[in-house]
Amino acid sequence: MCENFYIPGFWNSHERYRKFTMKLVPFVKYTSCGNNFVIVDETEHTSLTEYEMSRFAFQATNISFGVGCDNLLVIQRCSKEALQAIAKERPYWCWPPEAEQANYLFRMFEPDGEEALCCGNGLMCVASYLLHQHGVTSASIMTEIPLPEPKVIQIGAGADSMGGWVNLGHPRKAPVELATAGFSEAFTETIDLYSDIKINFRAGDLRAFSDERELQLKAYLVFTGEPHLVIFPDSDFSIPELADYIFGSSEQWSVKDRRESFGTWLVEHIGKYMNARYKEIFPAGINVNLARSQRSGVLENRCYERGINRETLACGTGALAVAYVYSKLSQLTLDEIDILPHRCRWHDDNARIRINRSDEGWSLASSPVMLFDGVYRLLPEHHRVIEKLSSKDITGSDINRVVP
Numbered sequence: 062m063c064e065n066f067y068i069p070g071f072w073n074s075h076e077r078y079r080k081f082t083m084k085l086v087p088f089v090k091y092t093s094c095g096n097n098f099v100i101v102d103e104t105e106h107t108s109l110t111e112y113e114m115s116r117f118a119f120q121a122t123n124i125s126f127g128v129g130c131d132n133l134l135v136i137q138r139c140s141k142e143a144l145q146a147i148a149k150e151r152p153y154w155c156w157p158p159e160a161e162q163a164n165y166l167f168r169m170f171e172p173d174g175e176e177a178l179c180c181g182n183g184l185m186c187v188a189s190y191l192l193h194q195h196g197v198t199s200a201s202i203m204t205e206i207p208l209p210e211p212k213v214i215q216i217g218a219g220a221d222s223m224g225g226w227v228n229l230g231h232p233r234k235a236p237v238e239l240a241t242a243g244f245s246e247a248f249t250e251t252i253d254l255y256s257d258i259k260i261n262f263r264a265g266d267l268r269a270f271s272d273e274r275e276l277q278l279k280a281y282l283v284f285t286g287e288p289h290l291v292i293f294p295d296s297d298f299s300i301p302e303l304a305d306y307i308f309g310s311s312e313q314w315s316v317k318d319r320r321e322s323f324g325t326w327l328v329e330h331i332g333k334y335m336n337a338r339y340k341e342i343f344p345a346g347i348n349v350n351l352a353r354s355q356r357s358g359v360l361e362n363r364c365y366e367r368g369i370n371r372e373t374l375a376c377g378t379g380a381l382a383v384a385y386v387y388s389k390l391s392q393l394t395l396d397e398i399d400i401l402p403h404r405c406r407w408h409d410d411n412a413r414i415r416i417n418r419s420d421e422g423w424s425l426a427s428s429p430v431m432l433f434d435g436v437y438r439l440l441p442e443h444h445r446v447i448e449k450l451s452s453k454d455i456t457g458s459d460i461n462r463v464v465p
Contacts, residue, residue, distance in 0.1 A: 084108070084439040086117060090130060091186035093225070093429040094412045095374025095405035098183050099130045100190055103137045104165070111150035115174035117439060122172040128437060131366075131373055134183050135168035136190070139203055151176070153207050163203040163213045165191075171368035179204045179286025181377015181414070181425045184216050185225035189429040192218040192225075204286060208236070212286070214422075218429075225429045229378070230422040232385045235284040244342045245282065249389055253282040255290070255342075260334050269323075271300050276331075280349075281386045285423075287367075289348045289382035290335070293390075303327060308353045308361055308403060328372050332365025348376065352383045358395050360387055361403045375402030377414060377425050384416040385423065 086108050089100050099121040101108055109117055114135055120127035137143045143166060144157040167184060169177040184202070191197035199217030218225045234251050245253035260276040267273060277299035280290040294304035306324035332349045339347070346367030353361045362383045364376035380400035388395060398416040405412040415426045 083441065084113070086437045086439050087434070088121070088128070088437055089190060089434040090128065090432045091190060091429055092432055093182035093185050093375070093377070093427045094402045094414060095408065096180075096182035096376065097130045097432070098132055098134045098180075098186055099128050100134045100136065100186065102190070102194065103135055104195070109135065111146055113439065114168065114170060115176070116442065117437075118170035118174045119172055120437065120440060121170075128435075131369055132172075132177065132180065132183060133170040134180075134187060135166075135170070136187055137166040137168065139163040139166050139201075147206065151207070154209060158203065158211055163201040165200055165202040166206065167202050167204045168206060173368075175368065176207050177287075177368055178207060179212075179229070179378055181227055181229060181286070181379075181381060182375060182427065182429075183377070184214075184227040184229075185218075185377065185425065185427050186429040188216040188218040188227060189225040190431070191216075193431070208238075224427065226424055226426040227377070228422045228424040229286050229381055232381065232423065233284045235282050235288045239284070239288045239343065239345050239347075240282060241342050241344065248281060251283055252386060252389060255280045255282065258335070258339070260331055262330070266330075267300070267303075270302055270306070273300060276300055276303070281390075282347075283382050283385055285378040285381040285385065287348055287378040288343070288345075289350055289364075289379050291350045291352060291382050291386040293352055293354070295353060304353065307351055307363060325372070328363050328365055332372065333370070336367060336370065346370075348379055348382075350376070350379045350383050352387070354387065354391075355401070357391075357393065358397065359399045359401065360384070361401045363403045372404060374405040374408075375412065375414065377427070380414040381416055381423055381425060388418075 086101060091098050091100055118133040121133040122130050139160050141160045144160055148154055148157045167187060169180050169183055171177055191200060198219050199215060201213055202216050203211050203213050205212045214230055215228045232251055235253065245255050248254040256279045258278050258280055262274050264274060278292055279297045280292045282288065282290050294307055295301055298304060306322065307327060309322060309324055328351060335349055336346050348367050349365040351363045355361060360383055362380060363372060364379035365372045366376060383400055384398040396418050400414045400416060402412050402414065417424045
């Protein structure tokens with residue numbers, strides 16, 4: 062869909078109008094526990110080329126010069142033509158996967174236009190959208206598109222009060238492309254333990270809490286569709302008192318104060334530091350989860366996400382990573398674990414991601430919400446806003462994400 066429009070005379074010296082063709086992109090915006098997405102439905106009609114998907118990601122995610130969201134999601138039919146189009150433009154595979162494996166393709170793009178692997182909350186939003194837009198109650202969908210062997214999983218909606226679910230399968234050991242060998246020890250067959258990670262601070266950063274300028278911690282790495290480090294500050298920090306600032310109770314401060322609190326700064330500092338200083342170990346970046354057990358089967362979590370390079374209100378694959386590591390550490394056989402997304406619960410006291418374990422894999426369930434729909438006028442490639450802003454590091458970080 063295209064629309065003709067005119068830009069006034071500063072484009073030339075005669076104050077005449079210059080004509081452009083601008084592509085219109087229909088979209089919906091969804092949220093799941095505050096993790097929010099712009100979704101483009103390409104199941105029936107094609108709106109974006111492969112190149113335009115990456116280009117639109119900046120405009121979709123940018124709150125000041127676009128729609129504003131965490132990630133751009135594109136839903137496609139899993140067809141031979143779609144897979145061949147991906148293979149032609151993106152050097153992911155030696156041979157395209159078989160189209161018969163799945164009903165749909167799950168495409169997810171970071172603000173810098175790079176394609177990401179997987180997203181639990183995003184998949185639950187897609188499941189809710191497919192139900193309400195196309196009447197689909199369950200479907201198979203191909204994820205982890207940039208990896209040499211994408212993964213097919215199941216999604217669905219409408220079966221229970223939670224509203225959307227995704228079975229991510231069984232957690233796995235992180236691929237060598239995402240975690241360099243030789244820096245960790247095996248904790249289980251699927252979890253690697255990093256026992257001596259150091260986070261440095263400037264003089265005075267921790268003055269109110271400790272005389273130390275270095276935080277030592279241990280972390281557990283697992284792959285749940287994304288690589289996640291899981292850290293329990295109460296036991297894994299060399300300065301365990303800092304855990305109380307990360308998980309300050311909602312009764313202590315107002316929402317405004319909590320946003321600006323030391324705990325929020327600490328989460329950001331740890332996440333940015335690990336993504337900037339540990340590239341040798343995590344060349345594609347790393348998601349960092351800070352978790353605390355409230356009681357048996359109920360945990361809080363805060364997640365700093367790679368690619369976005371900031372803490373998000375919630376993370377589905379991170380929630381699964383926390384639940385999985387917790388089950389191994391506690392040696393409890395729990396079929397159901399509730400993960401409370403700490404940041405989202407500043408705004409929604411009932412926010413939670415429910416994790417269920419079965420022989421078929423680990424499933425996530427939440428309550429996705431469709432916020433609004435609209436049509437975006439895709440800015441021309443050489444528009445001054447796009448050229449000026451997308452040429453910079455739009456996340457404000459010096460971390461360049463690499464897709465394996």
